[in-house]
Amino acid sequence: MASRKKVQYQKAYYDNEADANKAMSKVNGAAGILALVIWVLYLTKIFTIPDQFFPVVCVLFPTAAVLLFVPLFLMRTDAIRKPGYKYFILFSLMAVIIALNITVPKHSLLFWPFAILIANHYYNPTIGRVIYGVSMVAMLICMYLGMFFGEFDENLFGGGVIKPDGTIGTVETVQERLDLLADLARNGNNRYLKVFLYYYFPRAAIVTLFFMVSNLLNQRTYKLLDDEIRAHDEQEKAKTELGVARDIQMNTLPAETISSDDVELVAELKAAKEVGGDLYDYVDIDEDHVAVLIGDVSGKGVPAAMFMMKTITSFRDFATSGKTPSEILREINSSISKGNKAGMFVTAFLAILDKRNGKIVYANAGHNPPIVGSDFNYRYLKCNAGLLLGCFPQCYVKDEEITLQAGESITLYTDGITEARDSAGNFFGEGRLLETMNRKDHHFVVELHHAIKDEISSFVKEAPQSDDITLVTLKYRGDHYLTKEKGFSAKKENVLAMLSFINDFGDQCGLPDDFKNKLAIVGDEILSNIIHHGYGNAGGDIFVRLIFDQEKKEFVLTVIDHAKPFNQLEVDNAPVTGTENKIQVGGLGLIIVKKIMTECAYDRINGKNILVLKKRFDEEKAPC
Numbered sequence: 001m002a003s004r005k006k007v008q009y010q011k012a013y014y015d016n017e018a019d020a021n022k023a024m025s026k027v028n029g030a031a032g033i034l035a036l037v038i039w040v041l042y043l044t045k046i047f048t049i050p051d052q053f054f055p056v057v058c059v060l061f062p063t064a065a066v067l068l069f070v071p072l073f074l075m076r077t078d079a080i081r082k083p084g085y086k087y088f089i090l091f092s093l094m095a096v097i098i099a100l101n102i103t104v105p106k107h108s109l110l111f112w113p114f115a116i117l118i119a120n121h122y123y124n125p126t127i128g129r130v131i132y133g134v135s136m137v138a139m140l141i142c143m144y145l146g147m148f149f150g151e152f153d154e155n156l157f158g159g160g161v162i163k164p165d166g167t168i169g170t171v172e173t174v175q176e177r178l179d180l181l182a183d184l185a186r187n188g189n190n191r192y193l194k195v196f197l198y199y200y201f202p203r204a205a206i207v208t209l210f211f212m213v214s215n216l217l218n219q220r221t222y223k224l225l226d227d228e229i230r231a232h233d234e235q236e237k238a239k240t241e242l243g244v245a246r247d248i249q250m251n252t253l254p255a256e257t258i259s260s261d262d263v264e265l266v267a268e269l270k271a272a273k274e275v276g277g278d279l280y281d282y283v284d285i286d287e288d289h290v291a292v293l294i295g296d297v298s299g300k301g302v303p304a305a306m307f308m309m310k311t312i313t314s315f316r317d318f319a320t321s322g323k324t325p326s327e328i329l330r331e332i333n334s335s336i337s338k339g340n341k342a343g344m345f346v347t348a349f350l351a352i353l354d355k356r357n358g359k360i361v362y363a364n365a366g367h368n369p370p371i372v373g374s375d376f377n378y379r380y381l382k383c384n385a386g387l388l389l390g391c392f393p394q395c396y397v398k399d400e401e402i403t404l405q406a407g408e409s410i411t412l413y414t415d416g417i418t419e420a421r422d423s424a425g426n427f428f429g430e431g432r433l434l435e436t437m438n439r440k441d442h443h444f445v446v447e448l449h450h451a452i453k454d455e456i457s458s459f460v461k462e463a464p465q466s467d468d469i470t471l472v473t474l475k476y477r478g479d480h481y482l483t484k485e486k487g488f489s490a491k492k493e494n495v496l497a498m499l500s501f502i503n504d505f506g507d508q509c510g511l512p513d514d515f516k517n518k519l520a521i522v523g524d525e526i527l528s529n530i531i532h533h534g535y536g537n538a539g540g541d542i543f544v545r546l547i548f549d550q551e552k553k554e555f556v557l558t559v560i561d562h563a564k565p566f567n568q569l570e571v572d573n574a575p576v577t578g579t580e581n582k583i584q585v586g587g588l589g590l591i592i593v594k595k596i597m598t599e600c601a602y603d604r605i606n607g608k609n610i611l612v613l614k615k616r617f618d619e620e621k622a623p624c
Helices: 002-043 051-074 085-103 109-122 125-146 174-186 191-252 301-321 325-337 430-438 445-460 492-509 513-535 587-596
Strands: 257-259 263-270 278-284 289-297 346-354 359-365 371-373 400-403 409-413 469-476 481-489 541-549 554-561 599-605 608-616
Touching: 002 051, 002 085, 002 109, 051 085, 085 109, 085 125, 109 125, 109 191, 125 191, 174 191, 191 301, 257 541, 257 554, 263 278, 263 289, 263 445, 278 301, 278 469, 289 301, 289 409, 289 469, 301 325, 301 346, 325 346, 325 359, 346 409, 346 469, 371 430, 430 445, 445 469, 445 599, 445 608, 481 492, 492 513, 492 541, 492 554, 513 541, 513 554, 513 587, 513 608
Parallel strands: none
Antiparallel strands: 257 263, 263 469, 278 289, 289 346, 346 359, 359 400, 371 409, 409 469, 481 541, 541 554, 554 608, 599 608
């Protein structure tokens, strides 16, 4: 645990270091300019120094300036992010301070706290302590070296020197200074000791005071960082747990699409948070009946998700019992109301479809009324409001029924759709939902869902999703459909197997040979694009569903994968001109598809790409 925490601290520091290094590089650049200015002042004799030390100054200050300018040139490179780069910046600055204190001891003592204060930029107490320790040792050494090199400082020698002619002047050579210090020591004025006690010690105390303040700031920052890491740990732990809960929740839901000779179902759920309280489920009661449930739990987050799981479990326990929708809802209510001390509840709508004749028996428990019908004739279903589930031991709901004609559907939804709000707080509304569904033909259920989602997205714009959104459409086909479906591994060598599967279905339906040949080209393009450009090297599965409407003479190919988002219907299809091929990935396949197929639709539902291709045959060319 301690090791892991250390790594977290290091990461937090390193995340800050790139910006800190950039700021320090600019500080060093400013110090480099100062070094050049001082050098110029020596060159112009405004600052004076003994002649024997002048060559040293002419080498030292330009070298220091170059050293300080180096970080400015490295700011745009990867070196700025290296863990040890901060020490290069700090110690190059220290080197210049040392050079200044040796050559100009009178004027540069104030630079020592500067390096300590500037080290705080890294929010690291260790760095501050290292710079402090180096500064204290280097400052003492610089004072002693300053006795022999650089400008003459009366403080280091105890006053001016009386020359033989009686004038007060300075000693210049190293030997003269050594002799002077020895003479002072013989007269009881040990300058080495006095410099330490009266010159170094007070300044060291001031530097130490600066360090203590800096260290307190660093410790406070360290404490804030520690608290932030702990909070981040808790957040990450919560995210991980919520992610697991979301996976469990989503895996509890059935597949988003089903298709048979009699019915087609498309369902999708988009939670407003990591986990949600919306639910949908469907169960094949027997060969002739399918039960579909949709619900919306009060509240959001983990409690709602747990109540949602309990509701689905209860539904699956009672759905195949042979009871009517109202009886099943009463059983669910009895199950979830037990121990419900939090007072949670769920609205629900349950429908059981007889696949032989389109008859639906349904019961409503306080949920939004569904929409029934087909293109240009969608309408809200009149139904009893019913009572919410989970609130009371008794549930007051009643059975009602309606009969769907072949090709009609029932669309169930939660109030996350009708109550979706834009930035001004306006609701999407039931009227806009019905208008969207009736605006144009929706030849596929996927296309219908896509139109609703696009309209909601266009309405809310940048406003955040405020509630879970669930949409389920069950379409009754009647008895004139042939269907076949199969899953394949997304491998190049399986393309032929998938094309053979499609061709065999074409033979079963009596599709024209010419169309089957063209369909093989379409299938090869579509499937190859998914394998190579959708999955890449990741691998995965491809689900192929085939439908033939014997009454309308329509063939439908549906391809489902869970690769990255890849809509082959939206790639740029610039024509080939000259020798330059401007068609993007999938473009050629789309050109072929549009020439052969009558209609195409794409949607991405719950992390899956769903591509639907339809071919409608003319009566005189229709297969037998």
